[in-house]
Amino acid sequence: MMKQDAYGMTGALSISESSPLRKVDPRTKLALCLAASLAVMLPLQKVAVFFVLYFMFLAWARLLPGALRQIWKLKWILAVLFVVDWLVVSPELAVVVTLRLVIVAGVFAMFFSTTTPSELCLALVWMRVPYRYAFSLGLSFQAVGHINSEWRKILEAQKARGAFSAPSGWRYPVEQVKNLVSLTVPAVVLAAKRAWSMTEAAYARGFESPNRRPYKALLMSRADWFIVSGAAFIFILILSWRLP
């Protein structure tokens, strides 16, 4: 049985309130994540150094458990790749590929697990994304919960009237396709109705007014500048480090 709320469904979007990154400006975090994902390109020794720093940072940001969970999800892929790389190519490659994948898998979690969708919207507006686009992104997050419960209701309603035959395997493709259409059509219709009433509601509150002044604003604090300059310094150091 599915749960109703969007975030409970995956257990993944739990904003870590205790993380010090929670208070950091989303732009800072975005910059950090982008830089870190580029670190994947570094050669072995540098990746290894970066890897250690990265995990120290995660531990400081109290995101280590989440990151480890993400890596645990990847365990089979990592294990298979490691063995294959070792046997086919070399142990060095096995190590470097594993490190890269572990970094890639977790790096944006730094951003996504410490930023709320509305903060993301603020950051998007700052990046010159038009307010209407940022706003509709916010709405889509809000919609996950409804759509999920609507989806369940559609399935029930169709079953209740006998329009949805119980799964009889894929032996009856025509019936199965009809089943699917009996779900997708109401889902699309309901999404459109919701979108329309949201549009009306938005216009009733002066949406697209040129006078709009945001209530919340992004603010780069001293901590933000410290993190950004620290990260930049470490990056320059790693890049300029000459391998023996």
Add this chain to the structure above:
Amino acid sequence: MDQKKRIAAAVVIIAALAGAILAVESFRRGGTLYRTFIPGGFSSACVPVFMDAAEIGRFCEADSAKLKKFGFTDKAERKIQQGWFLRDVILLYADEKNLSPETRVTVASESRNKKADLTWRDVAERKNMIILGMSKQGRLKLVSIMKGLDYREQWVQEVDRIEVAR
């Protein structure tokens, strides 16, 4: 363009894309694209060449650039084996006048505890395709299609010395 032509075009594009993915992948499997990812590369694996127990040179990446590459398709795995003729490598350091057909050439891998004993006659014959190829790890390997040296098991991987004995 009518609908049918557009659909046909789309099918062709999809086929081309799928083909391209598979081709690139098999090319990668062949190993050529692969070296870009290898840390270290060739330079860490210069192979010394000895003439009668005296070192006459070291075959390094810089030297390989002077030589032309050749290759063949390995019959067991249908993979392309590419590299430099062992003959050309030896001639980089040794004068051909000093080599007779009966001169013995040994290509050895101490780390793998393997070696191949050849004569200059075999080595000099281009049809035998006695080649020093590059493995995925950036190490040299001796490959060939000459009878007696045409199976993977007979090839010498991770070559770390080449000896010429008159």
Add this chain to the structure above:
Amino acid sequence: MAVIQVNDLTYAYPQGRSVGPCSFTVEKGEFLHVTGSSGCGKSTIARCISGLIPHIYHGKMTGEVLINGRSTLSTRMWELSELAGFVFQNPSMQMLGNTVEEEIIIGLENLGLDRAEISGRLEESLGRFGLDSLRGRDPQTLSGGEQQKLALAAITSRRPPVLVLDEPLSMLDVSAATELTRYLSLLSRSGTTVIAFEHRADYLSSLPGVRVMALDSAASVKFSRRRASASCPDCKCGAKPLVISNICVNAGKTRILENMSLTVQSGSVTAIVGRNGTGKTTLLRAITGLQPFEGSVTVNGKKPDFGLVCQNADLQIFNAAVRSEILYRVNNPDMKLYARLLEILGLGRYENTPPLILSEGEKKRLALATVLIRKPEHGVLLDEPSLGQDAAHKHTLMELCAEIASTGKTVILTTHDLHLASMADRIVVLGPDGVTASGRTEDILADDSIWARAGMFVPGWITEDERKGITA
């Protein structure tokens, strides 16, 4: 001075239907209650006044609407929104924010106010509507009544001189509707011009100083209470009662139904009433087997076969025409029954119409037809069948229920509309601790202590006659 002037307003939908012409004026500070049957154009006129028509609708509007002397045609939408606030029918569909606070702030930001002013108005609104303790909550987790209050708070914090409401009460239970009515009356007294388009006449008409305007004559259809199943007035003829014993339903960690037991006689129409969130819908879902539960639900010792008509008809409509919708996946349909259903449900002229363009009320009746054509063995369950239906339609609906019941089947419906419930044979009142009372309609309606225990009350406009169950 007239704040709103509507002159020869007509609106033609792109599909061809049209509304109007109509003309009226509303004075400053007035409270106007516009009534009319469903489909008579209440929502359309409300949208014309607020400017949504013609700004975001493609249909053709003629005539003019002036707000404070400014024409809605030539004034931009965002400016109009500052002149006339609009509150919609379904509160959960108009929530834009992630939290209660954000919901209110969104509208204030668009006014171009500075931060201090926004905070001031936010606090004032939260306080006035008693939403202080909910400020961090996700609006979607609020009850219907709370959501409608929030919608009102979000609009009124913008301080528009005119407030337009489209069916603001239809989704609310008795106590929430009463509370909202109180707020509207307060607003009106503080100088806001209020226009409410609402077919539930009872609440608003009882307010002092409200002008009522009927858009058509259908609105004057009076309820006449009719004994639902005249053939068995005491409901003893039910040979196969539905027996619900000790059922428990959990959703996650919260228990929705606890040890509930109930026997429902066949051959009767039973209304289940209760405040929002007492588990009415869950109970119906459990009876059909859609909701896993502990305990047992049986008819004659066996698992029952009931058809369920959901609250939202859009959930199950997907076919090309009313005919194919009703007959979808029915083996050997009874065409006599089909013809009869079309007739009583008033769908005959729509046989080949795509269902999605029917009105909400018509869609609901269509959904009922799709269930009835299957002839569920033990009866039908209707979840909030009165939503979006006007008095006349509710009346037909109850007649149909009575007819089904007279064949010995069980009809159970949930509702927060006590008018509708008063037309059933029996009422089951659900309170916070399960079944508060169940019995004959007149007995239940007459006993105020039952309603008090369920946290409800029978509003004054339920007449003594209705309480006593005297047939009109």
Add this chain to the structure above:
Amino acid sequence: MKEKYFSTFQLFLLAFFAALIVVAKIALHLPLQLSGHSGIFWMAIIIVSSRVVPKPGAASLVGLTSGIMAAFLGLGDLGALNTLLSYSMAGVGADLALILLRDPENYFCAALAGVFGHMAKFMVKWIFGMIAGAPAGFVALGLAKALAGYILFGALGGFLGALTLRALRRAGFFTYLMEKK
């Protein structure tokens, strides 16, 4: 007032379609152990959105939005960036294909657009694998099989999209939309 490229209604509609994709991805587990099977619903919704909002870029926007959401919800196992890019590319691929194919209500066109979108998503995963330096044939160590799966389910998804669109048209959905700007 200057006409905006996407009206507000269209933007909201696309946002909800994106949410629909994310929900379908989470809620639907078909009894299939084949790579890319979730693409059935995925591509169906993208195809539907490209018709309901008949402008180039609609599918891309749905892809991008669902990508951002999926990244937030922690879907996909190769990390947020990969998720973001692969979801986005599914939309871009379908969009590009529809510039050529035009009519998403035609079964063939829709199926091909579905294949395009789904292949674009596959290619992101593949390129990611290459950049990370995984050995050849790494994608589930059965690249050809995986690719065939993506193509098949992309086509099925496109087909389901066209079916849904036709059903929507017959049920009067486009008449309903006609009135809304």
